[in-house]
Structures are given as C-alpha cells and as structure tokens.
Amino acid sequence: AKPRVAVIFGGRSTEHGISCVTGGSVLNVIDRDKYDVVPIGIAQDGRWVLEAGDLDRLKIADRVLPSVDATLPAVSLEQRADGTELVFTEATEATDVLGHVDVVFPLLHGPWGEDGTLQGLLEMAGVRYVGAGVLASAVSMDKGFMKVVLQAAGVPTMPSIVVTAREWARDAAACRARSEELGYPLFVKPARGGSSIGISKVHDASELDAAIEEAIAHDPRVLVEGFAAGVREIECGVLQMPDGEVRTSLPAEIRIGGDHEFYDFEAKYLPGEHTEIDCPAKVDDDLLARMQELALVTFDAVACEGLARVDFFVFPDGSLVVNELNTMPGFTPSSMYPQMWGASGVDYTELVDLLIQQALSRSTDLR
Ligand code: ATP
Numbered sequence: 001a002k003p004r005v006a007v008i009f010g011g012r013s014t015e016h017g018i019s020c021v022t023g024g025s026v027l028n029v030i031d032r033d034k035y036d037v038v039p040i041g042i043a044q045d046g047r048w049v050l051e052a053g054d055l056d057r058l059k060i061a062d063r064v065l066p067s068v069d070a071t072l073p074a075v076s077l078e079q080r081a082d083g084t085e086l087v088f089t090e091a092t093e094a095t096d097v098l099g100h101v102d103v104v105f106p107l108l109h110g111p112w113g114e115d116g117t118l119q120g121l122l123e124m125a126g127v128r129y130v131g132a133g134v135l136a137s138a139v140s141m142d143k144g145f146m147k148v149v150l151q152a153a154g155v156p157t158m159p160s161i162v163v164t165a166r167e168w169a170r171d172a173a174a175c176r177a178r179s180e181e182l183g184y185p186l187f188v189k190p191a192r193g194g195s196s197i198g199i200s201k202v203h204d205a206s207e208l209d210a211a212i213e214e215a216i217a218h219d220p221r222v223l224v225e226g227f228a229a230g231v232r233e234i235e236c237g238v239l240q241m242p243d244g245e246v247r248t249s250l251p252a253e254i255r256i257g258g259d260h261e262f263y264d265f266e267a268k269y270l271p272g273e274h275t276e277i278d279c280p281a282k283v284d285d286d287l288l289a290r291m292q293e294l295a296l297v298t299f300d301a302v303a304c305e306g307l308a309r310v311d312f313f314v315f316p317d318g319s320l321v322v323n324e325l326n327t328m329p330g331f332t333p334s335s336m337y338p339q340m341w342g343a344s345g346v347d348y349t350e351l352v353d354l355l356i357q358q359a360l361s362r363s364t365d366l367r
C-alpha cells in the first residue's frame with residue numbers, strides 16, 4: 001500500500017493564513033501515485049477538519065490570506081487498541097474512519113505547530129512526522145531560549161534580554177533600564193512568533209513602552225535585542241536527506257527597499273513592495289563556506305531534524321551573527337527556503353518528496 005501522508009496546515013497562531021498558502025502549495029505537488037494524501041486543516045479556533053475538494057482557494061487573493069473553514073467535517077486523533085496507530089475519525093459519524101496515517105507533514109508556523117506541541121502529540125501516538133522534534137521545535141520557537149542554546153554552542157547572536165509580562169507589570173522602570181543597556185535602536189519581538197508579526201524597531205526611549213506592549217499582546221515573553229547596524233541579511237537552507245546526511249543550500253539575500261525599514265510582514269508576503277531577493281546571494285567562497293558551516297553548527301546545536309532555515313546578519317567586516325533559525329520556514333514555491341534549494345538543484349516537488357522520505361526513514365524510538 002502507498003504510505004498515507006497527512007498534510008496539516010492552518011493552526012492557531014497568527015501565521016494561520018501563511019500556513020494555508022503553504023498547505024495548498026504542497027498539496028499541489030505531492031505525488032499521488034506514490035502517496036495517499038489526507039489534507040487536514042486546523043482552524044483558527046484549534047478545530048481539526050478534513051479538507052477536501054477545491055484546494056485552489058488556499059491562495060493569496062487580492063492581498064487577503066486564506067483560512068481553514070471550521071465548518072468542514074471535524075476529525076480527531078485517536079489511539080487505537082494497539083496503542084501505536086493514529087486514526088482520523090469524523091466526530092459526527094463515528095463509523096467514518098479515515099484510516100491510519102504513516103507520516104504527518106506539519107506545515108504549521110508559530111505556536112501550536114512549529115513549537116513542539118504537535119510534535120509531542122505525534123510522538124505519543126507513535127506517528128512519524130516531517131521536521132524538527134519536540135525539543136528542537138520548542139527551543140527554536142522561543143527566541144530567548146534559542147539564544148541560550150546557540151550561545152552555549154559558540155554560535156554568535158545579537159545581545160538581548162527577555163522581558164516577561166509579569167516583570168513588565170511589576171516593575172516597568174527596571175525593564176526599561178535593562179533594555180536601554182543594550183543601546184538604541186532596539187528590536188522588540190514576541191519571543192515565540194514569526195513572519196515579523198508583533199516586531200518593532202525602537203528608535204528611541206519614546207517608542208519603547210509601546211513596542212513592549214505590542215509584543216506582549218502576542219506573547220507574554222518578549223525579546224529586546226540590540227540593533228544589527230549596516231548588515232546584509234542572508235539566509236541558508238538546511239536539509240536532512242533520507243539517509244540522514246545533512247546538507248546546506250546556497251544562501252539567498254534579502255534586500256529591503258522602499259518604505260520598509262526591515263523585513264516586515266508586508267515585505268515578506270504582499271506583492272508590489274520593494275523587497276528584492278538575490279537567490280543565490282552574491283557571496284565570495286570564504287563567506288559561503290563560513291555561512292554553510294555555521295548553519296550546520298546551528299542546526300546541530302538545537303538538535304534539529306529534517307529541515308531548517310538559518311537567518312544570518314553579515315556585518316561589513318564579514319563577521320556573521322545568527323539572527324534565528326526557523327524549524328518550519330515559509331514553504332510556498334516562492335518562499336526563501338524552496339527558492340534556495342531550487343538554486344541548489346533540488347526543485348520544489350523533489351524537496352517535498354525528500355522531506356517525506358526522510359520522515360518515513362525515522363525511528364519512533366528515542367533518536
Ligand atoms: P520569520 O518570518 O523569519 O520567522 P520572525 O518573526 O521570527 O521572522 P526575525 O527574523 O527575528 O522575526 O525578525 C524579522 C526581521 O526584522 C528580520 O528579517 C530583520 O529584517 C529584522 N531584524 C530582526 N532583528 C533585528 C536586529 N537585531 N537588528 C536589525 N534588524 C533586525
């Protein structure tokens with residue numbers, strides 16, 4: 001029988017719409033002669049539904065992002081008598097069993113999907129899945145803890161502090177003082193976010209409180225970070241092959257222009273803006289080699305699996321800092337990660353297949 005792949009997209013995070021676009025793209029190219037495909041949407045309220053029929057609607061239309069339709073038939077995860085099989089069941093008709101699932105492709109960004117929570121559910125159910133495991137997902141999702149781990153592994157990162165909603169409520173003045181030690185301008189980010197949502201560049205003291213409060217609205221854990229001045233922004237893809245070997249892609253550079261001060265949500269997803277991508281990036285052999293090596297060190301530092309996109313800042317003197325790694329990077333055909341692999345000789349369809357094959361080759365024991 002063909003392996004059955006559950007492609008899961010949507011989710012409870014603010015990146016719901018982006019994830020739907022990714023889900024639509026992957027469902028378009030996945031080889032149905034090779035795999036039995038089950039499309040599962042997670043609605044914004046957390047409900048799991050069986051997506052079927054017209055997947056064409058999972059696209060950006062008139063600058064509006066799609067979403068999962070919560071009124072579709074609900075599905076649930078069930079552990080059966082043998083304790084290892086995952087079954088999707090229509091909640092409304094207990095008899096309507098969708099069957100076991102061999103592998104899950106969790107195309108989810110942000111909390112409740114990219115952060116180890118779904119991964120934990122799948123580990124408990126003994127189901128293989130694409131991408132990072134529980135720990136790697138959780139550590140990489142939280143920019144505060146990610147930095148602790150990367151610094152311990154000797155990976156250079158920007159200086160930063162964590163401010164929690166509790167600390168802010170108790171003593172905002174102390175939080176301000178700790179932040180200002182980093183010096184303006186500052187970047188303020190929700191610790192567990194993505195797509196630049198909730199991120200502000202803070203030019204001076206007059207903007208700090210609003211930025212922290214904006215980030216707290218997304219996550220009670222907030223990262224306040226020093227500004228990387230005059231840097232090039234270059235990303236590198238990491239891919240684990242079905243035989244376990246880990247490879248790095250050619251990097252790509254993001255050049256921000258127009259009225260965007262940084263690589264914000266609009267610059268990332270909405271067309272007609274002034275962001276330019278150089279894929280592959282124009283880098284000399286020395287920078288290329290250092291970047292690919294540091295991408296691997298970063299991948300291993302968090303014990304990542306499957307895939308990651310490592311985002312760098314390159315200073316004018318050529319030194320590198322890792323801004324972050326994303327364990328489920330944007331994954332539409334035009335997203336950076338697939339583009340970088342395209343430039344490195346792995347096209348989108350093959351990339352999807354390699355990731356599924358890698359997941360299928362995994363042990364469901366401790367690995
Ligand atoms: P992603 O969609 O890549 O997951 P994210 O929401 O996790 O994004 P970051 O990558 O940390 O957010 O930051 C978003 C953008 O903000 C960066 O791509 C960069 O343009 C800018 N930026 C972030 N931190 C800094 C910094 N310390 N100095 C200068 N620019 C920064």
Ligand code: MG
Pocket residue numbers: 193194195324325326
């Ligand atoms: Mg990120």
Ligand code: MG
Pocket residue numbers: 109110193194195326328329330
């Ligand atoms: Mg992200």
Ligand code: MG
Pocket residue numbers: 311324
């Ligand atoms: Mg980023």
